[in-house]
Amino acid sequence: MLRFLAWRLLFLIPVLLGASAVVFTLIQLAPGDPIDVLMGVFASPEAREALRAKYGLNDPAYVQYFRWLWHILQGDWGVSIQQRRPVLPLVMEKFWITMLLTGAAGLFAIVVGVGAGVIAAVKQNSLTDRLILLVSVFSLSMPAYWLGLVFIFLFSVTLGWLPTGGMRSFMGEKSNLDVLEHMIMPGVVAGLTPAAIIARVARAAMLEGMRLDYMTALRAKGLSERAVILRHALRNALPTIVNMTGLQIGYLILGAALFVEIIFSWPGLGYEIYKSVIGRDMPMMLGLVLFSTIVFVLLNLLVDVLYRVINPRVRAD
Amino acid sequence: MSIIRSVLATALGLLAFFSATAVLGEARTGGTLVVATTNDTPDLDIQKYISSSQHNALMPLYNGLVEKDWTADEPFHPIVPGLATSWSVSEDGKTYTFNLREGVTFHDGSPFNAEAAHFNFQRMTDKDSPYYDQQAGSTATGVLKGLKGSRVVDEYTFEVELAEANVGFIEAIASLPNYYMISPAAIQKFGNEEIGQHAVGTGPFKLVEWVRGQRTVMERNEDYWGKKPYVDRMVYRPIIEPAARVAALKAGEVHIAWDIPVDQVEPLQGDPRFNIFLRGLPATKVIECWQASGPFSDRRVRKAVNMAIDRKTLAEVILKGTAIPATQLYGIGSASFDPDLPIFEEYDPEGAKKLLAETAHPDGFGFFVITSPENEPVAGALQAYEFVQANLQAIGVNMEIRVRDNAEFGAAYMRVKADDECVTFDRGYDTDFILDMGYYGGQCVPNGLNNQCFQNAEVDRLMEQAYTASSIDEWRDLHRQAQQHIIDDSGSFPLVHGLRPMASMKQVQDWLPAKAWLQFPGYAWLAEE
DSSP states (O other): OHHHHHHHHHHHHHHHHHHHHHHHHHHHHSSSOHHHHHHOSSSOHHHHHHHHHHTTTTSOHHHHHHHHHHHHHTTOOOBOTTTOSBHHHHHHHHHHHHHHHHHHHHHHHHHHHHHHHHHHHHTTTSHHHHHHHHHHHHHHHSOHHHHHHHHIIIIIIISOOSOSSSSSOOSSOOOTTHHHHHHHHHHHHHHHHHHHHHHHHHHHHHHHHHTSHHHHHHHHTTOOHHHIIIIIIHHHHHHHHHHHHHHHHHHIIIIIHHHHHHHTTOOSHHHHHHHHHHTTOHHHHHHHHHHHHHHHHHHHHHHHHHHHHHOHHHHTO | OHHHHHHHHHHHHHHHHHHHHHHHHSOOOOOEEEEEESOOOSSSOTTSOOOHHHHHHHGGGOOOSEEEOTTOOSSSOOEEESSEEEEEEOTTSOEEEEEEOTTOBOTTSOBOSHHHHHHHHHHHHOTTSTTOOHHHHHHHHHHSTTEEEEEEEETTEEEEEESSOOTTHHHHHHHOGGGOOOOHHHHHHHHHHHGGGOOOOOSSEEEEEEETTTEEEEEEOTTOSSOOOSSSEEEEEEOOSHHHHHHHHHTTSOSEEOSOOHHHHHHHHTOTTEEEEEOOOSOEEEEEEOOSSSGGGSHHHHHHHHHHOOHHHIIIIISTTSEEEOOSSSOTTSTTOOTTOOOSSOOOHHHHHHHHHTSSOTTOOEEEEEEOGGGOOSTTHHHHHHHHHHHHHTTTOEEEEEEOOHHHHHHHHHSOOOTTEEEEEEEOOSSSOHHHHHHOGGGBTTTSSBTTOOOOHHHHHHHHHHHTOSSHHHHHHHHHHHHHHHHHTTOSEEEEEEOOEEEEETTEESOOOOSSSOOOOTTOEEOOO
């Protein structure tokens, strides 16, 4: 197990190098520069040059990249050009806010996804199965930002049940569950796509397991249908489900969060990524991507470890 | 029947009148006013930036020596005393003397006086000062090129020196909050970078909490030297997505929402819970094309394009009355806006075709525009450009629309362009400096802001004459004359003057949006629900 962990952590290095190089190149290719965005059209050419020099933006791109890399290796994440504050604390602060949303969305995705998948498998080809298929295909194909707006219109504007966005309310009585109330809609919207994917995977894995002969043997032994499904079929489908869930949660942090956070004004990593792309804030952008990549890879590692724990066949080798 | 109707109408009218006066009778103190704004500021240093989103976010916390009354219901917002009670200018027009308001303190308790004002101007102009800030300096001197330095005369008298006379100086520092005053004690305590995390001004509100992108919570400054706000607290909630902004208003989470999208204006107008305002913006939606070479260097081509644009339909149908057809370069709310001017160019597609036939492009030509929606809060920008695209198609001119983000738009604006390259945006600021910035021949990009490289000797002459004008009125008059030459020369393609739809809950009293990029809702009050 230790060797496995060490090997995987070593593998993290080329992944991080690759991700940061891609982001760096993409931002370099995009027209526009951070100093123009920061100073507007009125600043004199000399003032622009001076500020560019201060951030080392006049050096060739590869020099800038390797300088950034050299600093990162020493633990220096740089300073945001737009906010003039060290990148790492800014990213950390936003990370926890995003994790809150990701946690809610992940919980929703796991509970609903696994639940729906199991039910669909047990009631294979029934109306319920078809309905679950319909809903999951719908959730998969609807973009999160569109779904977000529909949810806002339905649950906030028309029904008045939930707040439209943000993390806290400023008017009227504040309940103790204020943040939780604000979390429900973005959590559900962000969690729908992963829930749909998990449901599809769970259904397939369950069906595969339920076809095997030992299921009949268990039933013949007199086990209740409930025990057969939950204790044996689901237990055997778990490795596949866990694997997919890990990937989906990682996707949530970087992917879904971006759109969902902007629609719901959730002040996490997504909002920061948006702002730093718009402002061409390279140190911030690189910091955000590097950090998210680390989290993504570590999360996958955790999943792989979990996979080995729950799947004895893999544990053996 | 008609008698009954008129009696009813009178009764209703009286009822409306009395209920209105009852409401207006006395302003209620207290409560928290929540405003959905369009954007947030990256930090709290008001001197570093020159964009309306930063200035809007910070203006309630700071004051300038002179200011504009953004709450006035007049054709344009008048200049009013701020931290200076009066001011005068020397004969040569190069020295401005300000008599400062006595007994004013910053939010940290330190006094405002000539030393403090001098410290702030040093931060912008004196490269030898330990607190000179490069970004604040380039912002300050970028707009006022002749800003030279400042001097303390006595405790409450302060002088600013210009390299050359500029009758627009007061107008500029009143309109642009990057000349507002920050507590010197706070800058010394936190330093030029860290001050961006602390807002210490003299404004009507004090900062309670700022979470970037999420909220700015402000409370009434009980020691404020001027008119005190009625509400105890004001919260700015930046909501980038326009539809989400309207949703927050409809769900009762915010009292005021800025910049309502075009298709939401009518539904809100029909909803008794809300007030919707169509006031104006001192900017004109315009397409500006490279004129130093290529098709647009020919005046007849420009004229033909202008004739092909149906501004009336654009304003009334496509933009659903949230804009009026462009008549000039200045926008509504600008002191130079002339309400009596006729439409910029009458819609005449047949005439346009004929005129184009005389040029080197009888069968039309193609060009592209770069546009950035985040740059244009005035609702419905893309629909507007698509409509113009169809207009031009009718005379054989192909316009390609390239939607880009703000950074890319900025780069396009500032560069020497290709023959067929154009940009679109809302030209105009809260001060009417637009003409010499965009149309003076000596200001071609990349060294100036004349991004079309428009050239007209008469326009240049009038603008040069305006530099030495003896009063702001004379200056404006010369610029209006210059504008007429630009109009006659088909100098650009102005489309509409946006009315900038804004909305509030009925509970919000005494709030009228400014006809400006800058908004200050801090003097509104909340009626009992």
